[in-house]
Structures are given as structure tokens and as C-alpha cells.
Amino acid sequence: MNLQLDYVSLALYAASFGFYTLHLYRAKRWMGLLATILLACGIAAQYYALLERARLIHSIPYDDLYGSMSLFAWLVALTYLGLELYHRQRAVGSLVLPFVLFWELLAIAVTPSSELPAPQASGALFALHITIGMLAYSAFAISFLLSVIYLVQNHVLRRGKPGLAFWRFPALDLLERMSRSSVWVGWFALIVSTTFGFVWERRLTGHIGVADPKVLATLLLLAIYAGYLWIVRAPAWRGARAALVCACNFAVVLFSYTVVNLYFTSFHRYF
Amino acid sequence: MASDSIPNASDRGTRGRVEIALIGCNHLTAPVELRERVVFTPEQAVRAAAELRKTGVIEEAVVVSTCNRSELYGVAAESDQSTPTVMVSYFSEFHKIPKRELDGRLYQHVGHEAVRHLFRVAAGIDSMLLGEAEILGQVREAYGRALEHGSTGPVLNRMFQGALEVGKRVRSETEIGTRPMSVALASVKLAERVFGNLKGHSALIIGAGSVAEQVVEHLRLREIRELRVVNRSFERAKELARRMGGEAFEWSNLERLLVQPDILVTSVSGSQHVLTRTMLERAMAARSGRATFIVDLGVPRNVEPEAEGLYNVYLFNIDHLGEIVEQNKRAREAEVPRVKGLIDEHVLKFLAWQSGLEAAGLLDALQKRLEAERKALLAAHLAHFDGISDADRARLEQLTEELVNRIVEMPSGRLRQSRKLRRPVEGLAALRELFGLDEREDAAKPSEDEKK
Numbered sequence: 249m250n251l252q253l254d255y256v257s258l259a260l261y262a263a264s265f266g267f268y269t270l271h272l273y274r275a276k277r278w279m280g281l282l283a284t285i286l287l288a289c290g291i292a293a294q295y296y297a298l299l300e301r302a303r304l305i306h307s308i309p310y311d312d313l314y315g316s317m318s319l320f321a322w323l324v325a326l327t328y329l330g331l332e333l334y335h336r337q338r339a340v341g342s343l344v345l346p347f348v349l350f351w352e353l354l355a356i357a358v359t360p361s362s363e364l365p366a367p368q369a370s371g372a373l374f375a376l377h378i379t380i381g382m383l384a385y386s387a388f389a390i391s392f393l394l395s396v397i398y399l400v401q402n403h404v405l406r407r408g409k410p411g412l413a414f415w416r417f418p419a420l421d422l423l424e425r426m427s428r429s430s431v432w433v434g435w436f437a438l439i440v441s442t443t444f445g446f447v448w449e450r451r452l453t454g455h456i457g458v459a460d461p462k463v464l465a466t467l468l469l470l471a472i473y474a475g476y477l478w479i480v481r482a483p484a485w486r487g488a489r490a491a492l493v494c495a496c497n498f499a500v501v502l503f504s505y506t507v508v509n510l511y512f513t514s515f516h517r518y519f
Numbered sequence: 520m521a522s523d524s525i526p527n528a529s530d531r532g533t534r535g536r537v538e539i540a541l542i543g544c545n546h547l548t549a550p551v552e553l554r555e556r557v558v559f560t561p562e563q564a565v566r567a568a569a570e571l572r573k574t575g576v577i578e579e580a581v582v583v584s585t586c587n588r589s590e591l592y593g594v595a596a597e598s599d600q601s602t603p604t605v606m607v608s609y610f611s612e613f614h615k616i617p618k619r620e621l622d623g624r625l626y627q628h629v630g631h632e633a634v635r636h637l638f639r640v641a642a643g644i645d646s647m648l649l650g651e652a653e654i655l656g657q658v659r660e661a662y663g664r665a666l667e668h669g670s671t672g673p674v675l676n677r678m679f680q681g682a683l684e685v686g687k688r689v690r691s692e693t694e695i696g697t698r699p700m701s702v703a704l705a706s707v708k709l710a711e712r713v714f715g716n717l718k719g720h721s722a723l724i725i726g727a728g729s730v731a732e733q734v735v736e737h738l739r740l741r742e743i744r745e746l747r748v749v750n751r752s753f754e755r756a757k758e759l760a761r762r763m764g765g766e767a768f769e770w771s772n773l774e775r776l777l778v779q780p781d782i783l784v785t786s787v788s789g790s791q792h793v794l795t796r797t798m799l800e801r802a803m804a805a806r807s808g809r810a811t812f813i814v815d816l817g818v819p820r821n822v823e824p825e826a827e828g829l830y831n832v833y834l835f836n837i838d839h840l841g842e843i844v845e846q847n848k849r850a851r852e853a854e855v856p857r858v859k860g861l862i863d864e865h866v867l868k869f870l871a872w873q874s875g876l877e878a879a880g881l882l883d884a885l886q887k888r889l890e891a892e893r894k895a896l897l898a899a900h901l902a903h904f905d906g907i908s909d910a911d912r913a914r915l916e917q918l919t920e921e922l923v924n925r926i927v928e929m930p931s932g933r934l935r936q937s938r939k940l941r942r943p944v945e946g947l948a949a950l951r952e953l954f955g956l957d958e959r960e961d962a963a964k965p966s967e968d969e970k971k
Binding site: 273274275276401405406408409410414415418419420421422482483484485486487488489 | 691692694697698708709711712713714715806807808809810827830831833835839842843846
């Protein structure tokens with residue numbers, strides 16, 4: 249399979265990461281702007297790479313390790329770009345981009361099979377179910393990163409020995425708001441994805457099954473993130489406690505995405 | 520900034536050697552008692568620059584005066600070693616301070632050292648507070664005033680524009696000015712690390728102290744929503760509140776007042792803690808656990824240290840803040856070599872431009888000199904040629920004129936093309952001397968005997 253566009257997007261993400269980091273230390277507006285533009289270009293390039301793959305397999309590229317990881321990296325980048333534009337804050341770009349780069353590198357490293365796997369499931373509703381589900385995971389991943397940054401910043405602030413980056417990163421309040429926005433995106437996306445999944449399953453089998461471990465894990469995810477969104481309404485829970493809850497919640501996301509997919513479910517085993 | 524191309528001599532008039540001079544004093548050379556006597560108000564700065572130009576020695580002048588420095592920048596009309604002396608005399612007369620009192624208090628720089636000094640000032644590395652940002656604005660104002668009143672010329676325009684560019688680059692490309700260097704500013708910056716934008720937040724000032732007042736000034740600049748003041752002496756609280764633009768409260772209201780504000784600044788003298796952990800626990804419960812930022816400026820501490828462990832309470836005492844300021848100071852000092860690198864780059868750029876200006880003047884002077892020689896030679900010899908027609912005379916005139924132009928054209932072209940040739944200012948000075956271009960024009964004219 250031709251990976252040229254993947255390499256282009258990887259290079260653009262790497263350049264974007266470089267400029268985000270420079271922007272963090274030099275605080276020059278044009279550097280931040282360039283980083284955002286490069287990120288947007290990387291997202292566009294990867295979109296076309298995914299589109300090419302989708303055309304080849306006649307389905308969204310989720311059912312092999314390459315497609316799954318590449319789609320995930322793309323959605324993380326896309327979600328982050330949305331958050332950045334919404335909150336007008338570029339300081340955390342240098343921490344999110346390595347995550348995107350890592351997943352994209354892994355995707356390229358596993359090299360997609362040139363033999364086209366037969367699509368096990370297809371259709372617009374199914375495509376939306378998968379894509380929006382992965383969007384939810386990527387939004388939770390970003391909220392995890394933001395929560396970790398929050399906890400580190402909070403620790404540094406309390407220790408009273410701030411370094412250079414401390415003065416550059418966003419305020420705790422903004423980090424918390426960004427994390428909350430990201431969780432809201434993930435939570436709604438997961439609800440929509442789950443609903444589409446149920447509808448699609450009903451069309452396919454005539455009934456809705458909740459006994460599948462993946463479905464149970466998803467419902468658990470919805471519950472724990474709803475819990476997070478509920479506790480952050482109370483000022484007494486805001487701050488480090490909420491960040492810790494959010495960071496811990498991500499362990500369940502990882503569990504659902506990896507262990508459940510690989511070992512507990514056959515219905516939702518993608519790769 | 521203008522390009523590095525060689526300036527057009529005709530635009531600026533023929534210039535010989537450009538002599539930039541600077542005299543002045545700052546916090547390092549003069550005590551505050553002297554500095555406050557040599558301050559120039561904006562009106563005085565304009566007048567001084569105009570008067571300096573009237574002396575005939577100075578062609579361009581700018582006065583930079585702040586609380587920590589008073590400096591005169593001048594460009595001599597002619598190359599003159601005595602320019603700084605004239606400026607010192609004027610400085611002494613203007614402020615009515617005997618010269619002997621200024622001995623050892625004033626620094627003098629000429630040429631590239633004067634340029635470097637101005638660039639250092641604009642970069643903030645010559646300031647009392649390393650990397651302070653205000654000085655750049657003060658230099659801009661001083662230059663703007665001089666420009667408006669016509670006391671600057673091409674040299675000082677270029678030099679001050681260069682200084683402003685250096686200042687801007689230093690602040691955007693280095694960390695010299697990013698971290699807070701005072702306890703008051705560090706407090707407010709730390710509060711911003713917690714709350715982000717402070718607009719819409721409220722503060723309570725407990726007690727009175729100069730640092731607390733500075734904190735309030737910074738909070739005011741950030742458009743804090745509400746400010747309350749509480750002090751053991753209600754009269755003093757009212758006085759402070761009036762000055763700070765806040766609301767005064769009796770000391771008995773202290774615990775009740777803790778509930779609402781997000782930022783607490785305490786500066787109370789006394790051996791007992793003003794805020795105990797229990798008081799803050801109750802306040803935090805009453806405010807539903809919303810984050811509170813506390814700056815304890817008291818010595819001994821006003822806030823019980825155990826309060827530090829309370830959830831969502833960010834407590835900083837004077838030692839924490841002092842340590843942060845010290846760290847920041849070290850970080851700023853570590854940036855000085857980078858700043859100096861930027862300054863060097865711009866000094867070289869300016870010197871190249873200055874050499875260009877001088878080169879243009881040199882070529883202009885050379886052409887005039889050769890032209891004078893040509894005319895004198897023709898006048899002396901054509902009279903002896905019998906039977907020369909007017910047409911031949913005109914042709915001879917044209918031929919010699921073309922010869923002069925060709926002689927000047929080659930070095931002129933090379934100077935325009937090669938920046939290297941323009942750099943060594945001293946080399947240009949030597950050339951002027953070699954061709955006798957600094958001699959008076961009448962001296963260059965042929966004597967009557969020569970004509971005969």
C-alpha cells in the first residue's frame with residue numbers, strides 16, 4: 249500500500265510539534281500560528297491517506313491495526329485542533345502532538361497489508377458508529393493528557409519551584425475547562441456511537457444485546473465520565489481531585505480499547 | 520528599518536565622519552540624590568535637545584530621561600573629539616550643577632560604544648531591574664518627542680529605530696522579561712497560574728504594607744472585580760481603601776470577609792497568626808471549596824502554616840515568593856549572553872549603515888574635490904592655448920569631466936556592492952585624510968599664482 253500521504257502527515261505533525269515547542273519557549277505568535285497551520289495540513293494529509301485506504305477496502309479503515317491506529321491518531325489531532333480553536337490556547341500542543349506522532353508512527357510501523365481484508369460490516373450507520381466511537385476515545389485521551397498536565401502544574405505550583413515551562417502553560421482553571429470540554433465531546437460522542445451501534449445491531453440481528461463485554465465496558469465508561477462531569481459541578485471537587493478522577497477514568501478507556509477488544513469480545517474484535 | 524543600501528549623499532547633505540556621542544548617568548554611577556537633580560521633564564528634554572543643536576557643535580540630539588537615568592545623545596556636525604565635553608558642559612549648566620560635582624558620575628561614550636549603550640538600555644540589560652519592560656517604552660517616548668520636534672536626523676533616527684527593534688526582539692526572542700522579578704508581581708502572576716484571567720475575581724487585603732499596595736496595583740491593572748480592605752485600625756483601612764479604590768471594613772468582620780474573595784493578601788505586623796487553619800477551613804466550607812489564593816507577606820507569618828494542606832488553598836509566604844523571584848533573577852541573568860548576541864548583531868548592522876553614510880559623503884567630497892581640481896587646471900592652462908576654438912574648448916571640458924566621473928564611478932560602484940568595504944569606518948577616515956577631503960573647500964581652490 250502506498251504510504252506516501254502517511255509520511256507527509258507524519259512530517260507535518262513533526263514540524264507542527266517543533267513549532268508548538270518553540271512557541272512554548274519563545275512565545276512568538278507566528279510560531280504558534282504556523283504550528284496550528286501545520287497541524288491542520290497534517291490532519292488534511294492524513295484524512296486523504298485514510299480516504300485512500302477506505303476506498304481500497306470499501307469500508308472505514310478500522311479492522312486492521314494500521315487503520316485503527318491511524319484513525320485514532322487522526323481523531324486525536326482533529327479533536328485537539330477543535331479544542332485549541334475553541335479555547336484559544338496553544339500551550340499544550342507540544343504535549344498532545346507527541347501522542348499523535350507516536351500513534352501515527354506505530355500505524356506506519358505495522359505496515360498495512362496490501363491484501364484487502366474482506367469487510368465484515370459496512371454501511372453508513374456502521375461507519376458512523378465506529379468513527380464516532382473512536383472520536384470519543386480520542387477526546388478522552390486528550391482529557392487524560394490535560395488532567396496529567398493539570399496535576400503536574402498543580403504539584404509544581406504547590407512546591408513553589410516553577411520552571412520555565414510553568415510560566416508558559418495555561419492556568420489551572422483553563423486546563424480544567426479544556427479537560428472538561430474534551431470529556432463532554434467524548435461523552436456525547438460515545439452516546440451517539442453507542443446508539444448507532446444498537447440501531448445497527450437491531451437492523452442486523454433484530455435485537456439489541458447488552459451482554460457483550462464491549463457494550464458493558466462502554467456503558468461503564470459512560471457512567472464513570474458522567475460521574476466526572478457531575479462532580480466537577482461542585483467547587484469542592486474541582487481542581488486536583490477532578491483531574492485525578494479524569495486521569496484514572498482513562499485507565500478504563502485503555503482497558504476497553506485494548507484488553508476488552510482483544511480478549512473479551514468476538515463481536516467487537518476489530519484487529 | 521531602512522535597508523542596508525548606501526545612503527544617498529544628496530538626500531542628507533554631504534557628511535564627513537559621523538561622530539555619535541553620549542553622556543549621562545544612571546543608577547550605577549550616580550546616587551539617587553544626584554539622579555533626581557538631573558531629571559529632564561518632557562518639556563525640558565525638548566528644550567535641551569533644541570539648545571544643544573543651537574550650539575553648532577551638535578547636529579542631532581535626543582534626551583532620554585527616566586527615574587534611573589538621564590542621558591544626552593548627540594551627533595556632531597563635524598568630526599570633533601570635544602563633542603562629549605561640550606555635552607557635559609551643557610548638562611552641567613542646564614541643571615546648574617558644578618562640573619566637579621559630576622566628576623566620576625557621568626559616563627561618556629562615542630561611536631559604536633554609544634550605539635551599544637543605547638541598545639543595551641533598550642534591551643533592558645542596563646536597567647536596575649534586569650530585563651524590565653518599561654524602559655523600552657521610555658526610550659520610544661524620548662525618541663518620539665525628539666522626532667516630533669525635529670531634533671533628530673538620519674543618524675539618530677536610524678540609531679533609535681535600531682534600539683527599538685533590539686528591544687522588541689529581545690523581549691520576543693529571549694526570556695529576559697518573561698518571569699516576574701518583584702514579590703508583588705510574582706504574587707499576581709502566581710494567582711494568574713491558578714485562575715487565569717483575574718478579571719471578575721475579587722480580593723481581600725488584610726493589613727497594610729508597601730508590598731501589599733504594590734500587589735493591589737498589579738491586581739488593579741488586571742481589572743479585578745472587587746477589592747476589600749480590612750485593618751486593625753479602621754481609619755487606616757479607610758485611607759487604604761480610598762487610595763486603592765476599594766471598600767473598607769472593620770477588623771471584627773475579618774472571618775466573615777474570608778468567604779467571598781478568591782485572592783487574600785495579608786500584611787499584618789504581630790506575633791500571632793491572623794488566619795488560622797480552622798478559620799480557613801470554615802471559610803472554604805462556606806465558599807463550597809472554591810480555590811483560594813493566599814499571599815502571606817507578613818513576618819512573622821500571618822497565616823498558620825498548617826493551612827497549606829487545605830484542599831484548593833494555594834498559600835505562598837514571603838519566603839516562597841522571594842525564592843521564586845531569586846530563581847527568576849537567575850533565569851534572566853542566564854539570558855544575558857543571548858541578549859548581548861542580539862545587541863552585537865544590531866550594532867554591526869548599524870555600523871555598516873553608518874559606514875555607508877560616510878562612504879556616500881566621502882565619494883561626494885572626492886567628486887567635488889576632483890571637479891575643483893579639474894576646473895582649476897583647465898582655467899590655468901587653456902588660457903595659454905592659442906587658436907583653440909570654442910568647440911574644442913567645450914570638447915576638452917567634456918572630456919575632463921568624463922574622466923573625473925569615471926574615476927569616482929568605480930569606487931562608488933564597489934562601495935555600493937560590497938558591504939565589507941563599508942564596514943571599516945576607520946578605513947574611510949583614512950581615505951578622507953589621504954585625499955585631503957576634510958580640508959576646507961577654499962583651501963582646495965588654486966591660488967592666484969597657481970592660476971597664473
